[in-house]
Amino acid sequence: MSAEEGRPRAGVTGEDSEALTRFLREVRHGVEAGVDPVTAAGEAVGSLPSVVRDAIETTLRRLRGEYSEDKWGFDEDFAEAVFSLFRFLYDVWWRVDVTGVRNVPAHGRGLLVANHAGSLFPFDASMMTLAVMREHPLPRWPRFMVLDWAFVLPFLSVFMRRVGGVPASPHNATALLESDELVMVFPEGIKGTGKPFSERYRLQRFGRGGFVEVALRTRSPIVPVAVVGSEEIYPKVADSPALARAIGAPFLPITPTFPLLGPLGLVPLPSKWRIEFCEPIDLSAHPPEAADDRGLVFDISEQVRETIQAKVYENLVARGGAFI
Amino acid sequence: MTGGRRVAITGVSGHWGSELAARLARDERVEYVAGIDTRPPARDLGDVDFIEADLRSALISRLLPQTEIDTLIHCGILWYPEPGKPARSLHDFNVIGTLQLLAACERTPTLNRVVMRGSAAIYGCEGASPLFFPEELAGEMPLRTRFQRDVSELEGYFENFARRHPNISGCMLRFQPEIGADLDAPLVRYFSLPAVPTQLGYDPRLQLLDADDATGALEAAVWSDVRGPVNIAPSGALSLSRILRMGGRPQIPIPHPLFGMAIERLGARLGAGPLVGDAVRLLRFGRGVDNRRMRHELGFEPRRDAVEAARELMRRLDGRRLGPALHPGALSKRLASSGR
Numbered sequence: 106m107s108a109e110e111g112r113p114r115a116g117v118t119g120e121d122s123e124a125l126t127r128f129l130r131e132v133r134h135g136v137e138a139g140v141d142p143v144t145a146a147g148e149a150v151g152s153l154p155s156v157v158r159d160a161i162e163t164t165l166r167r168l169r170g171e172y173s174e175d176k177w178g179f180d181e182d183f184a185e186a187v188f189s190l191f192r193f194l195y196d197v198w199w200r201v202d203v204t205g206v207r208n209v210p211a212h213g214r215g216l217l218v219a220n221h222a223g224s225l226f227p228f229d230a231s232m233m234t235l236a237v238m239r240e241h242p243l244p245r246w247p248r249f250m251v252l253d254w255a256f257v258l259p260f261l262s263v264f265m266r267r268v269g270g271v272p273a274s275p276h277n278a279t280a281l282l283e284s285d286e287l288v289m290v291f292p293e294g295i296k297g298t299g300k301p302f303s304e305r306y307r308l309q310r311f312g313r314g315g316f317v318e319v320a321l322r323t324r325s326p327i328v329p330v331a332v333v334g335s336e337e338i339y340p341k342v343a344d345s346p347a348l349a350r351a352i353g354a355p356f357l358p359i360t361p362t363f364p365l366l367g368p369l370g371l372v373p374l375p376s377k378w379r380i381e382f383c384e385p386i387d388l389s390a391h392p393p394e395a396a397d398d399r400g401l402v403f404d405i406s407e408q409v410r411e412t413i414q415a416k417v418y419e420n421l422v423a424r425g426g427a428f429i
Numbered sequence: 430m431t432g433g434r435r436v437a438i439t440g441v442s443g444h445w446g447s448e449l450a451a452r453l454a455r456d457e458r459v460e461y462v463a464g465i466d467t468r469p470p471a472r473d474l475g476d477v478d479f480i481e482a483d484l485r486s487a488l489i490s491r492l493l494p495q496t497e498i499d500t501l502i503h504c505g506i507l508w509y510p511e512p513g514k515p516a517r518s519l520h521d522f523n524v525i526g527t528l529q530l531l532a533a534c535e536r537t538p539t540l541n542r543v544v545m546r547g548s549a550a551i552y553g554c555e556g557a558s559p560l561f562f563p564e565e566l567a568g569e570m571p572l573r574t575r576f577q578r579d580v581s582e583l584e585g586y587f588e589n590f591a592r593r594h595p596n597i598s599g600c601m602l603r604f605q606p607e608i609g610a611d612l613d614a615p616l617v618r619y620f621s622l623p624a625v626p627t628q629l630g631y632d633p634r635l636q637l638l639d640a641d642d643a644t645g646a647l648e649a650a651v652w653s654d655v656r657g658p659v660n661i662a663p664s665g666a667l668s669l670s671r672i673l674r675m676g677g678r679p680q681i682p683i684p685h686p687l688f689g690m691a692i693e694r695l696g697a698r699l700g701a702g703p704l705v706g707d708a709v710r711l712l713r714f715g716r717g718v719d720n721r722r723m724r725h726e727l728g729f730e731p732r733r734d735a736v737e738a739a740r741e742l743m744r745r746l747d748g749r750r751l752g753p754a755l756h757p758g759a760l761s762k763r764l765a766s767s768g769r
Binding site: 172256257 | 555556557558559560561563566628629630631632634664665666667668671672673674675676685717719735740743
């Protein structure tokens, strides 16, 4: 949709290269006047183009330990850099079409509940994040619940935390909602990402409805989200329990390209995506103690699940072909 | 002044015991301070009655009732070896010492307040855990080091004791690791290395408590009547890499199975000593605790949050760096100070 908004593109134009020459000249004058090169560079920085100046400033600020990191470990600078790479996937590769983004609360707490798919690496959370950040009139960074396993692994755990992931637990969800954050959950969990391609877009069981308990206890509105397109990126045709056990993973999918083509098999297929944010379900009529009412929790959980299932089918029809 | 509090402090020769004893000895509301330890404190603590005793022996059951104290602060739970208390006897000091001390408390009828200086190690250190543990989640995570199990064991004894004696208000303080430039602790020595080994692929979220705030919280617990466990931690949390960058320390990433060994080797060379307790796991997965009970019920507000405490430590350690500034952080400081 709106691919042209956002920050100015960082490329070197004629004007910029002129500024660069000016910068180098000033450094040379400085050095010739007997100042050491670092100080001279520091003084000449003012003549650089603003884009370069911003980038240098951000890098230096981070090297001094002045991150934009919050107490949950989310690092906004880092997330911005990562998601600017994901924009290619969003705009070109998957051509994400978003509807109902205004149903996402612009401020205050909110729980986004979505279907989960994409066996090898589920991209749905990142695409939903981009949808909120780019299409919403008041963009905000959502946080998302990640499978525990990912938080034990080196590199991946740090990456997930910096882009806004937290280990999936009712306790963490409650704490985030209590500080008025926007939280994404995928109640299907492993059952959603690990289902075979033949069962695509059939929503799995919604666990024990823990997300409803959290929403009731923190009095947060639930926004059901239907994601279409995520099932085709890595079609899981089989899996290998033995290999999964060997590396301690919950499951290890085999797709038509993975592990047959090696690292090339990690390239997701270019399906066409649609994301629909549905009407929020307001739970403020229930007191927080209602979270202990099993019947009510299951009713609401089922209502959310049916809403998402219906919207998934609707968007599947609207999408037409999976890849074109 | 008469009618003031009569206080006994165990572990009075260690850092926390002597800090607290010196503060309480100056306090007008305190009539009498007894300090108990195996060897006399290194510095003059003022008006403190030093009692030389080993908590591991049954002798303490005879000594403690004679002091006629009403408040006991147990600072004898050790996280790391101290002079005269080597690493291999930490378990004895912590578990057996606490057991004997609690037995002595049962025989001290004047007692009505017991404060234990425990540790947040009871929550364990796991990759996927609550980001801020509240007090009721102790025991949710597996305990993997000796120190974590010891802390959990002695909390069990203490809970039992508190249940049997409802007239004594007992409080278990679960401290996050403390830092301070004047503190001689393994974690502080770790941060003062010129280049700091880290675990490859991990960047833990840490919540380190400023040493002054740690003593302040201990003192607040003496005057409060809060019962049960209370987390003692600064607000917020920050990643290890950020702390190291604040101090301009380069990182040396080491695969995590080799980390403990590497830090021991490097430590022996540079005088940093090995990391003990659960520090190695802490530097892989980190840990955060919820400090709301401390702020609202204990009524103690730390002066520095996690970011401030770390920045202050790195600022004060900066002058002590052994090697040259190897990191571009130093360059950036010069750039910033050259007046853009």
